[in-house]
Amino acid sequence: MSAPAMTAAPVRPERIGAADLAALTERVAKVTAEHVEHTDREAAFPVAALAELRATGLLGLLVPVEYGGLGGTVADLVEASIALGRVDMSVAMVFAMHGQQVAALVRHGGERLRAEVLPEVAAGRVYLASVTTEAGKGGHLLSAEAALAAADGELLVDRFAPIVTGGEHADAFLVTMLSPHATNPGQVSLVYARRDQLEIERSGDWQPLGMRASHSVALRLRGRVPEHQVVGAHGDFRSVVTGVFGPLAHLGWSACWLGTAAGALSRVLRLLRSPEGRKQSNLESELLLTRLSRARQRLDTVYALLVQTERTVAEAADLTPPRIQLRLNALKITAAEECYAVVDELVDAVGMRHGYLKGSPTRLEQALRDLRSAVLNYSNDRLHLADGRLALLDPEVRFG
Ligand SMILES: Cc1cc2nc3c(=O)[nH]c(=O)nc-3n(C[C@H](O)[C@H](O)[C@H](O)COP(=O)(O)OP(=O)(O)OC[C@H]3O[C@@H](n4cnc5c(N)ncnc54)[C@H](O)[C@@H]3O)c2cc1C
Known part of the structure; x- marks a missing residue:
């Protein structure tokens, strides 16, 4: 440590x-x-x-x-x-x-x-930082390319990680790699590795559009960890994903995005209600009122889905049924799209000075750049493909 x-x-x-x-x-x-x-x-x-x-x-x-x-x-x-x-x-x-x-x-x-x-x-x-993305397979969670090697009760880690949030500041990492005994790319193991058990090499710069403070750098991790640092059974990362990683990622990320969009709306409303805002904006404008209404409506929709999905996760004994997986994916997809849309529309609502330029107390410019990452952070496209397959497994279209 x-x-x-x-x-x-x-x-x-x-x-x-x-x-x-x-x-x-x-x-x-x-x-x-x-x-x-x-x-x-x-x-x-x-x-x-x-x-x-x-x-x-x-x-x-x-x-x-x-x-x-x-x-x-x-x-x-x-x-x-x-x-x-x-x-x-x-x-x-x-x-x-x-x-x-x-x-x-x-x-x-x-x-x-x-x-x-x-x-x-x-x-x-x-x-703790997370290492699941890999250069060759991209964001696909349930496969891995770099393999763990097992020797004398230890596991040898040699893994390139193209994007690791907080990677240079983390005290330890949870890393996905192919199980040492894998016979196919789906037999993934999750390994805990402390910083002092690894040689860590950073490659490249971190200059993204948004999420700039996440400092999600590319790292090469090399080292040895004792066998008991495998999390879950070897090759069975799928169980960790279904029970914990997937649900908590979608709930946690959606909460962050909702917070960001809610913060943006709140700052816009405070500006509009301020003496300066009242002078500069027509608070009776139907266009403005409709835009504010839509922003709030989108946020309430995401909040309702987030709270409902969190309850489902807390109460369900088994998270594998298609209707639950579909709900979790719907949360991620919806939150990513709607939260971005809220801020995008707020830019139109308040215009150049307070919507598009840096330095406005609304900070819409930063929120928009940050929220642009939401659809990419585990690609909505990948989730739609998975959802299409899951939908076919639930012809009764059950919700509860
Ligand atoms: C701010 C931020 C922080 C992150 N932090 C971490 C981290 O700490 N650790 C970590 O491991 N990862 C992290 N990631 C990576 C993230 O979880 C995703 O895995 C990554 O953004 C996906 O990268 P990609 O778009 O290049 O790859 P892919 O998911 O491979 O997708 C590339 C594009 O190809 C298309 N595509 C590719 N394959 C398919 C398919 N099978 N079905 C449908 N469409 C497909 C999609 O349109 C997609 O937009 C982070 C990402 C962001 C944005």
Whole structure:
């Protein structure tokens, strides 16, 4: 682990409540707001916000209390991601994606790995990055090209990772690779690797359109990890995806996007209601009112789908039925499209000065660039193809 002092986080008597969660999230949001202009302009990782995520214990939100974590639920992760997304989508995504990795460790890590890692996450010493995308196979989650090699109870990792959010600041990685015993490209293993177990080489620059503060660099990871650092059974990453990775990715990302679009609308409304806004805009304009209405309608639609999908995930014993997979994919596709559309339309609503230029208090320009990544971040095209196949498996078109 990165820090030398290794005192375990104290065990909390009970899981975190809503008021405490809101207060901790507010602390991170405040620090994020202080740095957001700089981190976006410089495409710099939000180190101050990560430090606050560590200090507040929010990195351990999903770590059970018996390991010293906050014992939060997926609903808590969603709430906190919305709140952070209102300020900065990059910070929200850093947080939500880390939560997804932690949930995979909690659910699928072996006892020894959980005992080693979860108290460290709870104590704020381990920020986890995700390595699933690969150069040859692109975003496809359920296959891998680079293979793990097994030797003397250890696994040899040699993996090029074209895009790793926070990769240069992460204390550990969850990496997908072909299982050492694989007979086909679908037998993928998920491996936990600490930074100090790896040689890490960065390649290229990070100069994207949006999501600039996510600092999602390309890395080459090489090293050895003990066999017990496999998460779930060798070759069975599919189970991790169905039960944890997929649902938490779609819920977490959608929450970040919703937060970003809601933050944008909120800033526009505050501007319009301000004395300056009242002077410059005609608040009785039917075009403006209709645009505001549509923005709000899109947000309420995404919120309803997000909350409903989160409940389905919390209550369902089995997430594999087509109707549940379809719902999860519908959430991701809908949130990506609608949240972008909200900000796009707000640009029309307020025009050049406050819609298109940097430096406006609405920050629509940044929100639009950030939200443009949503359809790409696990491509909506891929999900539509999967959904077409899933739809054919459910000819009764069941919803409940
Ligand atoms: C801000 C951001 C942060 C990210 N962070 C990480 C991270 O930390 N770790 C990580 O591993 N990944 C990360 N990713 C990668 C992300 O999860 C996706 O895997 C990646 O964006 C997909 O890249 P791609 O569009 O090049 O590839 P692909 O998914 O391969 O798609 C390329 C294009 O080809 C088309 N296409 C290709 N194959 C198919 C198919 N079978 N069906 C339909 N259409 C197809 C699609 O139209 C798609 O737009 C991040 C992405 C973003 C935007």
